[in-house]
Amino acid sequence: MKLVDKFAKAQNDRSLSYSFEYFPPKTELGLANLLDRVTRMSKWEPTFISCTWGAGGSSQERTMAVCSTGQVVNGVETLLHLTCTNMEKESLDEALLKAKDAGIQNILALRGDAPRGHEYWTPIENGFTHAVDLVRYIRQQYGDYFCIGVAGYPEGHMDAESKEDDLLHLKEKIDAGADFILTQLFYNVDTFVNWVATCRSNGITVPIVPGIMPIPTYQNFRRMINLCKTQVPEDILQRLDTIKADDQKVKDYGVSLAVQMIKQLHEKHGICNFHLSTLNLERSTKLILQQLNLISQDTIKKQPSYSKLLASYSTPQDLEHAENWDEFQMAVMVIQDLQVTYGASQSLPTSEASRKWGYPKTVEDITGIFERYILGQLDSLPWSEDRLQTETDAIRQALTEINRRGYWSVGSQPSVNGVPSQDPVFGWGPKGGYVYQKAFLEFFVSPKQLEQILKRFDQDPVVTYYAMNRNGDLRTNVLDQEAQNAVTWGVFPGKEIVQPTLIERANFESWNEEAFGLWTTWEQQYAPDSDTAKLLKQVGDSFWLVNVVHNDYQQVDGLFNMMLA
Structure with a gap:
């Protein structure tokens, strides 16, 4: 009909x-x-x-x-x-x-x-x-x-x-x-x-x-x-x-x-x-x-x-x-x-992209863009339309240094061990509960630095990670393909434990495709023969996306100290 x-x-x-x-x-x-x-x-x-x-x-x-x-x-x-x-x-x-x-x-x-x-x-x-x-x-x-x-x-x-x-x-x-x-x-x-x-x-x-x-x-x-x-x-x-x-x-x-x-x-x-x-x-x-x-x-x-x-x-x-x-x-x-x-498009007008992020011509220029975002001097990145959440203040100094070292973060959270659900920074959910978080970090990194950081991850038994490039090549220490890792959970009166954030292989693979697609979107805001477009394409084609979780949520600085070791 x-x-x-x-x-x-x-x-x-x-x-x-x-x-x-x-x-x-x-x-x-x-x-x-x-x-x-x-x-x-x-x-x-x-x-x-x-x-x-x-x-x-x-x-x-x-x-x-x-x-x-x-x-x-x-x-x-x-x-x-x-x-x-x-x-x-x-x-x-x-x-x-x-x-x-x-x-x-x-x-x-x-x-x-x-x-x-x-x-x-x-x-x-x-x-x-x-x-x-x-x-x-x-x-x-x-x-x-x-x-x-x-x-x-x-x-x-x-x-x-x-x-x-x-x-x-x-x-x-x-x-x-x-x-x-x-x-x-x-x-x-x-x-x-x-x-x-x-x-x-x-x-x-x-x-x-x-x-x-x-x-x-x-x-x-x-x-x-x-x-x-x-x-x-x-x-x-x-x-x-x-x-x-x-x-x-x-x-x-x-x-x-x-x-x-x-x-x-x-x-x-x-x-x-x-x-x-x-x-x-x-x-x-x-x-x-x-x-x-x-x-x-x-x-x-x-x-x-x-x-x-x-x-x-x-x-x-x-x-x-x-x-x-x-x-x-x-x-x-x-x-x-x-x-x-x-039929809408994600792309920004070229003038708006350049106004937000300029015309990077070197890898160091891109590092500077991520650093300014962490410091609150930029209100967005191609992977995030909003400023960082207030909870990032607890790890902002470490994140700044991590990004300066070439680990360009697109997602992170600090560990939290039993904070009241009404806490103005970390709290969520109904009153009278307690919330928990494992520290995790998601970032882009060059192939050379990837090898160095994975060696550190492999030496710590409480760390799990996924790493993938644009081609879909996967590096991970999670052997179970169906494994689900709860990185945020809450305990509330009269309710079962709530787990609103899970990290698993299938979701990471889906996000990886999206994340590298956004490199292409950013690249296409500039003239194809420009130095900026060439740089963004080269980075998107060679870098890796990494998601790492520190599963001991009682260690406040464990993950970020490892990144800066």
């Missing part, structure tokens, strides 16, 4: 209609867990589900697996995201044919980004340059069979010369045959409402479905809004700033904010269709729907069992434990290329 028909029905009935968006996991285990989750969430009767499409078709098989399962197995209408950048026409033909064979009748046509290591959206031979090209092609090849959606940007696409220019491009996509608009995330309702009114005054009459993204964690929220250049009302930022150390409070606020936005848009402005970006997480989506009275507790109880995680669970307490564990397992995969969803 075409989605526009469902949108029209909800609008005519003045009833709330909701849909779910997922992204394709990078591993087969992640895919199996997600398919299990999609099956459970399908019981909540969403209008449709969708799954994003990796840059250049990099996630094609897993995206099709999610969409086909939703359409064929779960009987839920599916919207297949499809990007055309760096995609051969033959690959697009294959994807469209598979979609039709699976009974998928709805396509979200996007420009998308190029895969890592390519210029961001250089067209290839027989390829496509813009989303409008894809819309036209689908219409030429399939007529009216597919219902086609396109992306809309209430705050304007970051690559557009102006909001007016962006609106002209949107109108062009509609005139080419698009049936509806799905928007990028936003947190200012007035911005969305005013943008819709502008669309209507410019002759855009198709349904416009707002994209709603609940806040998962403070850090991921900051990353997302920086990535998408999203403007957030000051009162929301202030509220988040007061609770950022408590992940549960942030999630609860994210749920209440999403509910508030949906109610305001529905009751005040007559918007009836909403698209929830789940980030592959289930609990926040469930709470939003429950608070909107769209699903009941009885609906939740009727869900199928958790096939992998709940086989041996029977009591309600066990069920809640397993659900939370499943939620955590999925949450560790949230750091993904969100720009793939709506």
